[in-house]
Amino acid sequence: MDSLLKHMVHMTGHRDHAMLDMSTISAVQEMAGAAQTRMLGLSRSAGQDWVRSRASVRGDHPARVEDQLGTGRGEPLDQYPALARCLAEHSANATQDEDGRSTMWVPIWIGEHAASCVEIVRTAPFDPEAVHMIDGIVGVYRNFYNLLDYSERDSLTGLLNRKTFDDQLARMLQANPEPPLPGQPERRQLTAEHEQWLAVVDVDHFKLVNDRFGHLYGDEVLILIANMLQNSFRAHDRVFRFGGEEFVVLLRAVTEQDVGRIIDRFRSAVERHVFPQVGKVTVSIGFTRITASESPVVTLGHADQALYYAKSHGRNQVCHYDQLVADGLLQTIAPNDTVEFF
Known part of the structure; x- marks a missing residue:
């Protein structure tokens, strides 16, 4: 006993x-x-x-x-x-x-x-x-x-809340293989089992929804989008409500070829959905790869930069941070730079 x-x-x-x-x-x-x-x-x-x-x-x-x-x-x-x-x-x-x-x-x-x-x-x-x-x-x-x-749950949407995010992201960083330094041989091939991604989702013009239809309908929009997030991603992915109209998704074990397609499928589902009273609502999304060589703040900042680019270039789109950098449309964040979130 x-x-x-x-x-x-x-x-x-x-x-x-x-x-x-x-x-x-x-x-x-x-x-x-x-x-x-x-x-x-x-x-x-x-x-x-x-x-x-x-x-x-x-x-x-x-x-x-x-x-x-x-x-x-x-x-x-x-x-x-x-x-x-x-x-x-x-x-x-x-x-x-x-x-x-x-x-x-x-x-x-x-x-x-x-x-x-x-x-x-x-x-x-x-x-x-x-x-x-x-x-x-x-x-x-x-x-x-x-x-x-x-x-660990957000009281409105039932999604994981922000206070659980840091621990979840830290574990994913620990689970990821660290890339080799320049000139060193590849120690481990990065496969779908190791590739992890972070996406930041923001509801476009959400303030206008609240101003025009009231907070009850605004809350209903958030609940419906939360449900669509859970239905669009897999059981072992993690979806968080960061507060307000912003959500974060941690995608596990998905290849670079598939991640953009999976995220855009969710964006398209929101665009096609007719929300009660409100009608059409869209979302903008920025995403980035999670690597052990970068801190959680930098990783989240990369996704946030991609989101900001999506919102400032027409909204209702998905932007990949690494692709934006490769195309010369974004500059990388220095470790001591201040990151502004929506």
């Missing part, structure tokens, strides 16, 4: 999803006498369901983060038939015995949706006491996850 209480105190002392994942699987590993425990992320992409390991712990080794950012798809859900049936039937858990090992999957249900799942592997069958212990720990995780998630 003392050990369980210690784990509960440790779990509820975090303000970070990754640390909560690790402390939860550590608690399950010890209290259930497991050989291995993983926190799995569940997502859907390209018409297929995927399972990826976010954190894991084996034996007496410390828990470790594996793919908290979700830069890789992981494995198809079809490779986990027992878990797939569990999710389809909205069951509390699923078990499978094979080669003298017992595996249990416990989805973290938030309403009708499960975006996470605890996987526990034991060398003995799961007895009722172990199942009860696991359910209790998962219940604490679910409740505290909801509290953390609520604190």
Whole structure:
């Protein structure tokens, strides 16, 4: 009991999803006498369901983060038939015995949706006491996850808020390979798995919307655009409301050939949409590549420069910072330059 209480105190002392994942699987590993425990992320992409390991712990080794950012798809859900049936039937858990090992999957249900799942592997069958212990720990995780998630959300749109942005961007910078210095050989090829992007979205003439139709309709425009952002980008991308009419998107694992097309598809969807009472609304977008050699302020400043160019050259368009620089239309930001945001 003392050990369980210690784990509960440790779990509820975090303000970070990754640390909560690790402390939860550590608690399950010890209290259930497991050989291995993983926190799995569940997502859907390209018409297929995927399972990826976010954190894991084996034996007496410390828990470790594996793919908290979700830069890789992981494995198809079809490779986990027992878990797939569990999710389809909205069951509390699923078990499978094979080669003298017992595996249990416990989805973290938030309403009708499960975006996470605890996987526990034991060398003995799961007895009722172990199942009860696991359910209790998962219940604490679910409740505290909801509290953390609520604190990170914008109250109007439900998107991630600005205070969570710095941490998310810092993690993406750490996950990116640093480019080689001039004259040095390429250490790692930059593939779609490593390419990350930041886009800044600004609603065109939003003040006129508020002045002409009132703030209630202005808020409705922001909510609808937030919904369109979530529907236009993938589950493992991150969308933030920065305040006012400005949004930021962190796009993960997408090639340079695809990123402009993906962002412009969203811009076009906004342009085609008819907003209640307001009618037509457009957005301007600037985006840039995220690299480990540049600070978060510089990275955000590059995207903001591209956005400013889009807004000052006709609006309702997408501008790529690196392309603007290559074409001589923008100058690079020096590290000590002041960056002005909308």
